[in-house]
Amino acid sequence: MTDIKPLISGNWKMNYNHLEAIQLIQKLDFKLQSKNYERVEISVHPPFTDLRSIQTLIDGDKIPLKLGAQDCSWHDSGAYTGEVSPTMLAKLNVLYVLVGHSERRELFGETDQIVRDKLEAVLRHNMSPILCVGDTLEEYEAEKTNDKVFSQVQSGLKGLSLAQLCRVVVAYEPIWAIGTGHNATPAQAQSTCSFIRSIISDLAGLEASSTIRIQYGGSVRPGNAHDLLSQPDINGLLVGSASLDADAFAEIIEYV
Numbered sequence: 122m123t124d125i126k127p128l129i130s131g132n133w134k135m136n137y138n139h140l141e142a143i144q145l146i147q148k149l150d151f152k153l154q155s156k157n158y159e160r161v162e163i164s165v166h167p168p169f170t171d172l173r174s175i176q177t178l179i180d181g182d183k184i185p186l187k188l189g190a191q192d193c194s195w196h197d198s199g200a201y202t203g204e205v206s207p208t209m210l211a212k213l214n215v216l217y218v219l220v221g222h223s224e225r226r227e228l229f230g231e232t233d234q235i236v237r238d239k240l241e242a243v244l245r246h247n248m249s250p251i252l253c254v255g256d257t258l259e260e261y262e263a264e265k266t267n268d269k270v271f272s273q274v275q276s277g278l279k280g281l282s283l284a285q286l287c288r289v290v291v292a293y294e295p296i297w298a299i300g301t302g303h304n305a306t307p308a309q310a311q312s313t314c315s316f317i318r319s320i321i322s323d324l325a326g327l328e329a330s331s332t333i334r335i336q337y338g339g340s341v342r343p344g345n346a347h348d349l350l351s352q353p354d355i356n357g358l359l360v361g362s363a364s365l366d367a368d369a370f371a372e373i374i375e376y377v
């Protein structure tokens with residue numbers, strides 16, 4: 122899998138207003154060098170209200186960061202109070218959209234069907250979904266990680282065409298590792314990411330499974346990024362709190 126260009130994504134969650142967001146992007150770009158951008162694709166996923174400001178900044182200053190969103194509606198337009206449409210995101214040059222983050226699933230009741238509908242909406246507008254999957258602590262302790270991940274990956278990806286699948290990114294994020302400071306060991310993360318690749322291979326064949334990028338997420342820090350990224354089936358990282366700090370995020374990117 123070594124020829125896949127890794128994708129490092131920063132999920133800012135509900136942090137930073139548009140002015141703070143501009144400062145963070147400027148600081149991050151100052152830290153990164155062109156060699157970083159050549160080796161790795163970097164996406165930032167700020168809150169919706171920051172997107173336009175960051176789009177203007179990265180377009181105006183020609184910063185090679187990719188713009189991402191944290192969620193979107195599965196409807197294109199209409200009477201859906203409070204929702205943000207994928208057409209609106211595409212118009213802002215958003216390239217990557219998280220779907221099915223565990224916080225959306227657990228705190229906002231998103232089912233596998235909703236996640237699937239969102240994933241299709243993102244693809245319909247020529248953006249790439251980052252499909253988040255992961256086990257709870259109970260599932261992990263009961264050795265049910267593979268069962269959980271299997272059903273989430275199946276329901277997210279089954280029946281997609283090869284062209285669609287090649288645009289999807291899958292992020293394995295054990296819920297017990299998110300925001301806890303306890304990341305999965307590189308061996309645990311590798312084992313589940315390799316399992317995810319085998320599910321994709323069974324679903325759609327070798328071309329899809331060897332093209333698709335699989336990220337690991339959950340308490341990624343500068344201190345563990347290198348070992349996680351050294352695993353053959355991990356093609357990138359989904360970084361939460363460490364992406365809120367330009368120094369830490371740039372250091373993680375440096376490890377690629």
Ligand code: PGA
Nearest residue numbers: 299300339340360361362
């Ligand atoms: P964390 O979050 O890096 O703060 O654990 C990861 C995520 O939720 O995507």
